[in-house]
Amino acid sequence: MTTTPTSHLGSLLDEETVRAYDRAHVFHSWSAQELIDPLPIASASGSYFTDYQGKRYLDFSSQLVNANIGYQHPKLVAAIIEQAGRLCTIQPAFANDVRSEAAHLIAELAPGDLNRVFFTNGGAEATENAIRMARLHTGRHKVLAAYRSYHGATAGAISLTGEPRRWPSEPGLPGIIHYWGPYPYRSAFHSADETEECARALQHLRDLIAVEGAHTVAALIFETVVGTNGILVPPDGYLAGVRAICDEFGIVMIADEVMAGFGRCGEWFAVDRWGVVPDLICFAKGVNSGYVPLGGVILSDAIAATFAQRPYPGGLTYSGHPLACGSAVASINIFKEEGIVEHARHLGADVIGPGLADLAERHPSVGEVRGLGVFWAL
Numbered sequence: 001m002t003t004t005p006t007s008h009l010g011s012l013l014d015e016e017t018v019r020a021y022d023r024a025h026v027f028h029s030w031s032a033q034e035l036i037d038p039l040p041i042a043s044a045s046g047s048y049f050t051d052y053q054g055k056r057y058l059d060f061s062s063q064l065v066n067a068n069i070g071y072q073h074p075k076l077v078a079a080i081i082e083q084a085g086r087l088c089t090i091q092p093a094f095a096n097d098v099r100s101e102a103a104h105l106i107a108e109l110a111p112g113d114l115n116r117v118f119f120t121n122g123g124a125e126a127t128e129n130a131i132r133m134a135r136l137h138t139g140r141h142k143v144l145a146a147y148r149s150y151h152g153a154t155a156g157a158i159s160l161t162g163e164p165r166r167w168p169s170e171p172g173l174p175g176i177i178h179y180w181g182p183y184p185y186r187s188a189f190h191s192a193d194e195t196e197e198c199a200r201a202l203q204h205l206r207d208l209i210a211v212e213g214a215h216t217v218a219a220l221i222f223e224t225v226v227g228t229n230g231i232l233v234p235p236d237g238y239l240a241g242v243r244a245i246c247d248e249f250g251i252v253m254i255a256d257e258v259m260a261g262f263g264r265c266g267e268w269f270a271v272d273r274w275g276v277v278p279d280l281i282c283f284a285k286g287v288n289s290g291y292v293p294l295g296g297v298i299l300s301d302a303i304a305a306t307f308a309q310r311p312y313p314g315g316l317t318y319s320g321h322p323l324a325c326g327s328a329v330a331s332i333n334i335f336k337e338e339g340i341v342e343h344a345r346h347l348g349a350d351v352i353g354p355g356l357a358d359l360a361e362r363h364p365s366v367g368e369v370r371g372l373g374v375f376w377a378l
């Protein structure tokens, strides 16, 4: 029961009411509810968002590293409005024009024979389904995942996650084995340089697979460029080495590109930088800049074939949602028209990289600068 203001669109509430309702009724992610005071945001445009006092903020983190195209891109907004007018929802068992087109465009962009897309609502559902696919494809149950990783907050995805966000959800999914990925700056392998780090990180994977039993290992999952655990760019040769190990032992190679994909690293998919083709790619975020929730798994022909005559035991009410898929089609077309991937690469190589290197030179407190495209850490 309330006698306080209401509106047809929440955005018409005044700042005080937005804050009051938020404090009274919204349960926020990752937070002690009484210790936070979320800033009400009134609007956003391009690279900026604006509060109710008219103060503009340059969004250096692109929301949760997902607004790759910026806020309120007029063509993307128009595409969503058009799709809403045509068809807001249709369940996954039917074929639908924008779902077909989004899958076609994504398959065209994906490397190698990754030709089929299973759509989800976001990144965690993508990693959940990727490990389900790998387990059923191989008939094995273990999954290797990096300590320095985040793969989402649902039960399986948080079990994959290597860092402390996992702890409160334990015990998690059985059969997840964590490994150390390469990180020359704070090497777990006492390496002297990148070449040694690469070799030792690959040997560590081999050792782990040997003692776990290769015949029990379904998949190896990794963030192509590690995101929230520090923007860790793999040394040249590492991903090719992982590919070779996966091939040798029949292990499914899963690239989690939820954060690193769709232009963030100056490539459509970050694996493209190293010319490596995984068996499954997880995507979300940048695919449509989060204008409507969307994620998915792109499957190789071999893994898709496992489910050619046998049902895939997974699904989601909103898999391939038309508003989300319509926005993905529009967003991919805008990326192409405006050269957004090339622009991200240029910003990394010619603006952000040199600018941060200059800062590092002038400030002894900066230990390292690393990154690529528009994905950087100091």
Ligand SMILES: Cc1ncc(COP(=O)(O)O)c(C=O)c1O
Pocket (backbone or CB within 6 Å): 064, 121, 122, 123, 124, 125, 127, 150, 151, 152, 153, 223, 227, 228, 256, 257, 258, 259, 260, 284, 285, 295
């Ligand atoms: C690499 C990676 N995988 C998965 C996820 C989970 O995505 P979502 O929050 O859409 O479930 C994230 C989110 O930040 C991520 O960075």
